[in-house]
Structure formats: C-alpha cells, structure tokens
Amino acid sequence: MDEAESGAGCLVTVRDLVFRRGDRKIFDGVNLDFPRGKITAIMGPSGTGKTTLLRLIGGQLRPDSGEILVDGQNVHALGNRDLYGLRKRMGMLFQSGALLTDLNVFENVAFPMREHTRLPESMIRILVLMKLQAVGLRGARNLMPAELSGGMARRVALARAIALDPMMIMYDEPFSGQDPISMGVLVKLIHELNDSLGLTSIVVSHDVHETNTIADKIYILSEGKVVGEGTPGSLTRSTSERVQQFMTGAPDGPEHFHYEAPDYSEDLLI
Amino acid sequence: MFQRLGEATLNSFEKLGRGSCFLWFTLGGIFDVAARPGLLIAQIYSVGVLTVMLITVSGMFVGMVLGLQGYTILSDFGAEETLGVMVAASLVRELGPVVSALLFAGRAGSALTAEIGLMKATEQLSGMEMMAVDPVKRIVAPRFFAGVVSMPLLAAIFSTVGILGGHLVGVGMLGVDDGAFWSQMQATLDYRDDILNGVVKSLVFGFVISWIAVFEGYDSLPTSEGVSRATTRTVVHSAFAVLVLDFLLTALMFGDF
Numbered sequence: 228m229d230e231a232e233s234g235a236g237c238l239v240t241v242r243d244l245v246f247r248r249g250d251r252k253i254f255d256g257v258n259l260d261f262p263r264g265k266i267t268a269i270m271g272p273s274g275t276g277k278t279t280l281l282r283l284i285g286g287q288l289r290p291d292s293g294e295i296l297v298d299g300q301n302v303h304a305l306g307n308r309d310l311y312g313l314r315k316r317m318g319m320l321f322q323s324g325a326l327l328t329d330l331n332v333f334e335n336v337a338f339p340m341r342e343h344t345r346l347p348e349s350m351i352r353i354l355v356l357m358k359l360q361a362v363g364l365r366g367a368r369n370l371m372p373a374e375l376s377g378g379m380a381r382r383v384a385l386a387r388a389i390a391l392d393p394m395m396i397m398y399d400e401p402f403s404g405q406d407p408i409s410m411g412v413l414v415k416l417i418h419e420l421n422d423s424l425g426l427t428s429i430v431v432s433h434d435v436h437e438t439n440t441i442a443d444k445i446y447i448l449s450e451g452k453v454v455g456e457g458t459p460g461s462l463t464r465s466t467s468e469r470v471q472q473f474m475t476g477a478p479d480g481p482e483h484f485h486y487e488a489p490d491y492s493e494d495l496l497i
Numbered sequence: 498m499f500q501r502l503g504e505a506t507l508n509s510f511e512k513l514g515r516g517s518c519f520l521w522f523t524l525g526g527i528f529d530v531a532a533r534p535g536l537l538i539a540q541i542y543s544v545g546v547l548t549v550m551l552i553t554v555s556g557m558f559v560g561m562v563l564g565l566q567g568y569t570i571l572s573d574f575g576a577e578e579t580l581g582v583m584v585a586a587s588l589v590r591e592l593g594p595v596v597s598a599l600l601f602a603g604r605a606g607s608a609l610t611a612e613i614g615l616m617k618a619t620e621q622l623s624g625m626e627m628m629a630v631d632p633v634k635r636i637v638a639p640r641f642f643a644g645v646v647s648m649p650l651l652a653a654i655f656s657t658v659g660i661l662g663g664h665l666v667g668v669g670m671l672g673v674d675d676g677a678f679w680s681q682m683q684a685t686l687d688y689r690d691d692i693l694n695g696v697v698k699s700l701v702f703g704f705v706i707s708w709i710a711v712f713e714g715y716d717s718l719p720t721s722e723g724v725s726r727a728t729t730r731t732v733v734h735s736a737f738a739v740l741v742l743d744f745l746l747t748a749l750m751f752g753d754f
C-alpha cells in the first residue's frame with residue numbers, strides 16, 4: 228500500500244459509502260481515496276452512480292451510511308455555513324453545464340467572482356477573459372447559453388468552475404461532445420491546471436483513451452462496488468475480466484450493456 | 498376511500514410543513530436582500546412594474562362598472578351624490594386588494610413559479626449550490642420580498658385608477674355633481690377603517706401569493722410537466738387563499754363579534 232492509499236496525502240476520502248435510491252443500492256460499501264495534486268478518474272458504465280458520487284462529495288446528497296472527508300472535514304457533519312465555505316474551494320463541472328440561462332457567457336463566468344469577491348470591475352474583466360481564453364471561447368463572451376452548442380456550454384462551465392481558483396475540481400464527463408481538437412485542448416488544460424496550480428482533480432469519464440493519458444489513478448465502479456483500481460498501466464494489464472472488458476470496450480462480458488430487464492424475447496412476445 | 502382521503506390529508510400537512518420551513522429560510526434571506534438592494538429592485542421591476550399596465554387597465558374598467566352600477570341603484574333612492582363614497586369604499590376595502598391580488602397571482606405568481614421551477618429543472622439551482630451560492634438567498638428571497646412590497650402598491654394603483662374610472666362614468670357621463678362626488682367621499686371614508694385595512698389586506702395577500710409562488714417553483718418536480726403543474730397550482734391555490742383570507746380579514750376588521 229503506497230502513501231496515497233493510506234489516506235494521509237488525500238484531499239478527499241470516501242469511507243464505507245452506502246447510498247440508496249428507493250430500494251436500489253447505488254453504492255454498497257465503497258472506499259475511495261483521491262490523492263492531493265493528482266488526477267483521479269472514475270469510470271464505470273452509464274447509470275452506476277458517477278454523477279451521484281460527485282453530488283455526495285459536494286454535499287448535495289446525504290449518504291445512508293459511511294463518511295466523506297474533504298480536506299479533513301466530514302462533509303455531511305458540517306453546518307450550512309461551513310459547507311458553503313468548503314464549496315467555495317471546490318469547483319464542479321456539471322454534466323449538463325448548468326449555466327445560468329439569463330446571463331451571457333461573460334456574466335456566467337463572472338458570477339462566482341461577483342458573488343464571493345469584491346474585485347473591481349476591471350479586474351473581473353481581465354480574469355474572466357483569461358478563463359475564457361483558456362477554454363478557447365474568449366470570442367463567444369457575448370453569446371447567451373441558448374446560443375452555444377453542447378460542447379461549448381461545457382467549456383464555458385469549465386471556465387466558470389475554475390473562476391475562483393479552487394483547490395479541487397470535479398469534472399463530470401468533460402470530454403463528451405467535444406471534437407478531437409477541443410478534446411486535446413481540454414486534456415492539456417486539465418493537466419496544466421493540475422501541474423501549475425496544484426489542483427486535485429476528479430474526472431468522471433467514459434473515454435478510456437483520454438482517461439488513460441490524463442489520469443494518475445483510475446477507479447472503475449460497477450453495481451455499487453469498486454471493481455478495479457490502479458494506474459492506467461496496471462489496469463490495462465489487469466487480469467480481471469470486468470476491468471478488461473471496460474478497458475477494451477467489449478460488448479460481451481461480465482458487464483451488461485442493458486439496464487436490468489426481463490428476457491428480451493419474452494418481453495416482446497407478451 | 499378513507500385511506501385515500503387520509504393519505505391526501507397527510508400529504509397536504511406534510512407539504513404545509515415543508516412550505517413553512519421553506520418560508521422560514523426565505524425570511525432569513527432578508528439580510529442578504531438588504532445587503533444587495535440591487536437584486537430586490539431588479540425583481541420589483543419584473544414582478545411589480547411589469548404588472549402595472551394590467552392593473553391600471555383592469556382598475557379603470559372595474560371603476561367604470563362600479564360607477565354605472567352604483568348610479569343605477571343609487572339614483573333609485575335619489576342618492577347619486579353618494580356615488581363617490583360607494584365607488585371608493587368598495588374599491589379601497591374590497592375590490593382593490595382582492596382583484597389586484599387575483600391579477601397579481603395570474604400574472605406575476607405564475608411567472609415566478611415557472612421561472613424558479615425551470616431553473617431547478619435545468620440544474621441551475623444545483624449549480625449555484627455547488628458554487629457556494631445559496632439559491633434560497635440569491636434567487637428566492639429577492640423575488641419573495643419583491644412580491645410582498647409590490648402588492649400593496651399595485652392595489653393602491655388599482656383603487657386610485659378605479660376611483661378615476663368611477664368619476665369618469667358618474668360625473669363625466671351620467672352627470673353626478675363633481676363637488677359632491679369628492680366631498681362626500683372625503684367626508685365618509687375613514688383613514689383607519691378603510692385605507693389602512695385595505696393596505697393590511699393587500700400586504701397579507703402579497704405575502705401569501707409570493708410564498709405560494711416561490712415555494713411551488715422550488716418544490717416542483719424537475720420536469721416540464723412538473724413545472725407546468727406547479728404553475729397551475731400557484732394560480733389556483735393563490736386565488737383560493739386570497740378569497741378565504743379576504744373573508745377572514747373582513748370579519749376581523751369590520752365584523753362585530
């Protein structure tokens with residue numbers, strides 16, 4: 228067991244997490260460690276609860292049991308004020324972008340700065356343009372969210388997530404809907420943010436290739452459990468069938484493509 | 498059947514409980530609103546100012562109808578001079594607060610619910626939470642207080658324009674004496690009994706409508722159907738609440754119990 232896994236050098240630790248939606252157990256005793264200053268990826272089939280995990284870490288959902296520590300603080304034991312204080316230091320990129328539809332791109336990125344700082348307007352302008360330049364959308368500053376494509380909206384949301392220079396960022400599927408060029412730029416950007424600012428990143432993604440190039444550590448979740456963890460290299464060489472299926476994208480194997488359902492032919496014949 | 502009834506009752510009590518908690522947090526947002534009056538003013542504009550046109554036109558017509566109806570009845574008793582009193586009293590005591598509240602619920606209340614519900618459905622509220630901005634303080638509270646502040650002003654506009662409408666018909670078209678119209682009104686209308694009670698009513702209506710509207714929006718299911726149902730509920734529940742409360746308040750203010 229290396230130093231990161233002992234929990235000391237970790238910004239976020241998840242211990243024995245259990246979470247239910249109705250009768251369905253989304254997480255059933257999950258342990259995760261996210262080392263400081265590193266990029267950790269979460270992979271897993273659609274619907275396993277990756278987004279749910281990020282919401283649990285952000286304190287928007289409550290676990291049924293288990294605990295989540297962020298920077299030494301138990302997220303779900305914090306009072307409202309402390310929770311909001313902690314969230315100021317977390318950035319989150321939503322799967323849908325979650326941009327404020329009444330504000331244009333510039334104002335969306337400026338929003339957290341206006342809410343949490345008293346920076347003068349000239350300073351905000353410079354900062355916003357820098358963040359937009361980083362995601363390649365400086366020219367789109369006057370567009371409204373409805374005028375953006377899905378991929379562009381995601382990049383604006385990324386610019387907004389890094390607006391306050393947080394200590395960690397959670398990316399929910401940053402690569403989906405991006406063309407190969409912006410994909411490359413995003414991979415580079417996430418890397419740069421990590422290296423230059425010492426951020427801790429949690430990346431949720433389906434893209435095996437991109438994730439392999441970017442992540443220091445990967446967790447593979449399935450059916451409420453961690454089914455694989457390790458560096459990209461060690462996972463690619465893993466002998467576990469599940470992990471192999473996921474890393475190579477084979478349709479058949481222990482992992483099922485379908486949501487639980489009765490037998491197909493029976494279902495059609497009824 | 499009884500089971501269903503019991504369940505429905507429990508559900509509505511549960512919702513009332515949630516609504517009260519929510520109201521409590523919203524009221525707590527008053528400090529944040531006070532710290533940033535710009536947010537409140539922007540909402541007073543969209544909640545209140547944009548409703549002024551509707552209120553003015555409706556008030557005008559209601560006043561004109563009162564002038565016509567009142568004249569027909571009063572002239573039977575040869576009491577046309579008291580037309581001003583009748584028009585003004587019915588407007589200030591009842592029609593001003595009630596009709597403007599119903600219009601307000603339809604125009605501004607429904608818009609508030611739809612706006613907040615849609616922000617919830619598109620994850621904007623949850624996005625705000627993750628940016629450490631409390632949506633109850635940033636989005637809900639300014640809208641709520643804007644509603645509370647706007648309602649009495651709108652009712653006042655409604656009554657004023659209504660009185661002018663009554664004057665237009667009564668004095669301008671039917672030949673009631675101008676001086677009598679105003680002087681009888683001034684002599685009979687009481688500041689405390691009429692004006693103040695009317696203002697209290699519209700404050701209460703504004704409070705309740707705004708509460709229902711922001712809560713329904715915040716509590717709506719995050720789907721298009723959920724938002725549309727919440728919007729309908731806002732209008733129906735507000736109208737119902739206004740009529741019931743109007744009776745209760747009138748009984749308290751004018752009833753000799």
Ligand SMILES: Nc1ncnc2c1ncn2[C@@H]1O[C@H](COP(=O)(O)OP(=O)(O)OP(=O)(O)O)[C@@H](O)[C@H]1O
Nearest residue numbers: 248249253271272273274275276277278279280322
């Ligand atoms: N509001 C909700 N109510 C009930 N169940 C929900 C709700 N939100 C999500 N779920 C369920 O929780 C499970 C996990 O959802 P989640 O969004 O976390 O999946 P995900 O891993 O992010 O999937 P994807 O990769 O497709 O984004 C899903 O099976 C979904 O059915």
Ligand SMILES: [Mg+2]
Nearest residue numbers: 277278322399
């Ligand atoms: Mg997801």
